[in-house]
Amino acid sequence: VKLLNEIKSTFGRTYSIANFTANFHLTKDLDLVTQLGGQTESTYDFYYAGKDVLGVSQSVSGRARRRHDNIGRWTNENYLAYKHDFGKHNLQLTAGASWYYQRSTMTSVQTENFFDDYYTYNNIGAGATVIPPQSLYRQEQTMSYYGRLQYNYDSRYLFTASYRNDGASQPAIGQKRGNFPSFSVGWNLHNESFYKESSLADVISTVKFRGSWGVTGNALLPAYASWQLVGSQSSPFGVVTTPISLGNNVLAWEEAVQTNIGADLSLLNNRINITFDWYNKVNRNLLLLKELTAESGYPNAYQNIGKIRNRGIEIGVTTVNIDNKDLRWTTSANFTMNRSKVLKLNGAPIFGTWAGWIAEGRPLNEFYGYVRQGVWSEAEKAQAESYGREPGDTKWQDTNGNGVKDIDDRVPLGNAMPSWEASINNRISYKGFSFLLDVGGMKGLSLINTARHLMQNSATSVNSFGDILNAWTPDNQNTIIPAVRTAQDRGNPSEVADSYAVEDASFIRVRNIGLSYTTRVPWLQKLLLKSLTIGANVENAFLWTKYSGFDPEYSSLDAKLDQGVDIYQYPKPRVISFTLNATF
Structure with missing residues (x-):
């Protein structure tokens, strides 16, 4: 409430657009076309954070900004x-x-x-x-x-x-x-x-x-x-x-x-x-x-x-x-x-x-990246120490067999692009009824589920999944989740994204289901209506996937090197709508 009351922000934008087109018929077969266009855009962004807003402007006794673009x-x-x-x-x-x-x-x-x-x-x-x-x-x-x-x-x-x-x-x-x-x-x-x-x-x-x-x-x-x-x-x-x-x-x-x-x-x-x-x-x-x-x-x-x-x-x-x-x-x-x-x-x-x-x-x-094989157990303490690890740490595959965890142990883990993509759309109309069913899917794509990767990682400052309760302990060694460590001991989670974070995101989605009815009965003419249509529609009706994240169809990042990275991506909502259309 304090943030709402003591931070004041105002934003505005104005546009102006002008277009001109001229077509000159020089001969029967030859035309000259000239097109001119212009657009101006002006925005302002004013901001003020009060003197006492903790964590925002308290240390500087208020902050104001005026910006024009x-x-x-x-x-x-x-x-x-x-x-x-x-x-x-x-x-x-x-x-x-x-x-x-x-x-x-x-x-x-x-x-x-x-x-x-x-x-x-x-x-x-x-x-x-x-x-x-x-x-x-x-x-x-x-x-x-x-x-x-x-x-x-x-x-x-x-x-x-x-x-x-x-x-x-x-x-x-x-x-x-x-x-x-x-x-x-x-x-x-x-x-x-x-x-x-x-x-x-x-x-x-x-x-x-x-x-x-x-x-x-x-x-x-x-x-x-x-x-x-x-x-x-x-x-x-x-x-x-x-x-x-x-x-x-x-x-x-x-x-x-x-x-x-x-x-x-x-x-x-x-x-x-x-x-x-x-x-x-x-x-x-x-x-x-x-x-x-x-x-x-x-x-x-x-x-x-x-x-x-x-x-x-x-x-x-x-x-x-x-x-x-x-x-x-x-x-x-x-x-x-x-x-x-x-x-x-x-x-x-x-x-x-x-x-x-x-x-x-x-x-x-x-x-x-690395292939996760599990978590080092106490029985593997000597072997873990040879890799610079200890019981409770993540155990990665020594791909090149040199006895050292290094960047050469990384292997291809999947691809953010599907092996193939398909869709099928059916439309059925019977007298005044109309039915639509649209289904699509992708096969062979993978996503990095950063929500699971980060929220099962005790080193992060964000909240954690309940799975963290299944983290490795001397009494719970049969688990894929490593022991609770400090951020300093665990390191940067994004630098050790491994095969556990990469999931199969293949899916089948019922994208659209629609049903409508159009009537043209004579009594509508008394209401000056030619036709009346009522309908219902469901977007994103059903989804089948093994992906444990919210939605397998989205990537949070657009960069060429970070396609297929799901960073708490908001899922596609299911939208149920009803329509009534009248034609006069």
Whole structure:
């Protein structure tokens, strides 16, 4: 209650958006399109913590802050579009240029040591101690040129080719522009005269083969990511300027080279529709915020770390099972499978905060750590001491058999990406009734259950599970939970995430169940209603999984090295809703 009453916080945001589009018909087949856009965003954040708020501002007799942020975004795109038919030939050409610019500013002022709480953040100068103000100015822009050719002959043969030259301010000098070509082809076999005349056309009405190859670029980096930046901070000698980030004068665009091969089939008068896609995607010059050694003097820096490959298949099937006057039943099913591999890594393997790592020749999103074999017993005291351990400590597998617990004992423990993913959706309608059932699942994925790992660990300052009562003692040696230790003796739990923390998170989830009824009885017309629909829906109805955490479908962290880490992730809620829709 004291925090609510004596901490005052106010936040506000204003937007302004403007867009303009002009289309000039230069000739019958040629158009010039111009688009302009602008957006400004202004936010303010005012904060005051009173003089007597224990643990927040009591030691500094009150703290006030006023912060203002302003962001402006402007876009401009101009392109020529040409379209013409030459008999059975259809040709479309597009050529243009686009520009994007963003400017950001921030100012923050903070003071402490107030003689009274009366002014709060409205008179920040009443604070006797002035914290060095902070300010920021940042700008980013991109400039692109592009062209595209689309050709279609008699709806049988399809061809598309495109080329982009993109420039961005974030990469290093000499690396700011990238070239990204692509092309695709397609063949509608079902439109060939010889196919139409064959008996196969009566069974398979649509047959289309397609393929594509292309390069796309990624320069999603913070402004000045390639620069060595300096900042100011307080010191006993006053405000000093110090380096705050390590530059990278060869930081370049990340490129994704992707090949796709696919087919589309429709059978039995379009009652069965099948799509199949195979893809092979190679990311070159992969961008990563990489942690640096302490000797460098910097915590991290953006680097192009290597090359990775993702390869997989996607299959979709849609069927019309029943379709008559009163009853219609359709089913849609999807299946995806992806395999990744690090083809090249510039330097040694890269490790995340928990057990994630990137290593050449290994899959992405893999967990790498120790294999827990149990807890050292008193009968194993001599052997435990040879590893620098004692009875009651966690017992890890000596993988390399050198008689020492070291980093070479770590092995792959699982992967945060599933071996495959599938879903099936059924819709049934009968007269005015409609029923929906949506089920999905993943197989072969793992998660690090940090809740169990930390809350069965006596070294942490957080609460503990009741399982801690089953911790090792001289009278309870048949357990997987180590003895109660102090934080100093136990160490950092995240540094010893092992196979016990990695769980199989495969699951099947009933994502949606819905039932509705629509009536169009004549008496509704007296109420000026055309129809009335009532319905009920349940989201996240059921879940089957061996995972002991709250929800197997979420990762708490988005970093490339920490996928699949569940840090007290809030579970997906079950939502029951009722609807009433009236059409007039």
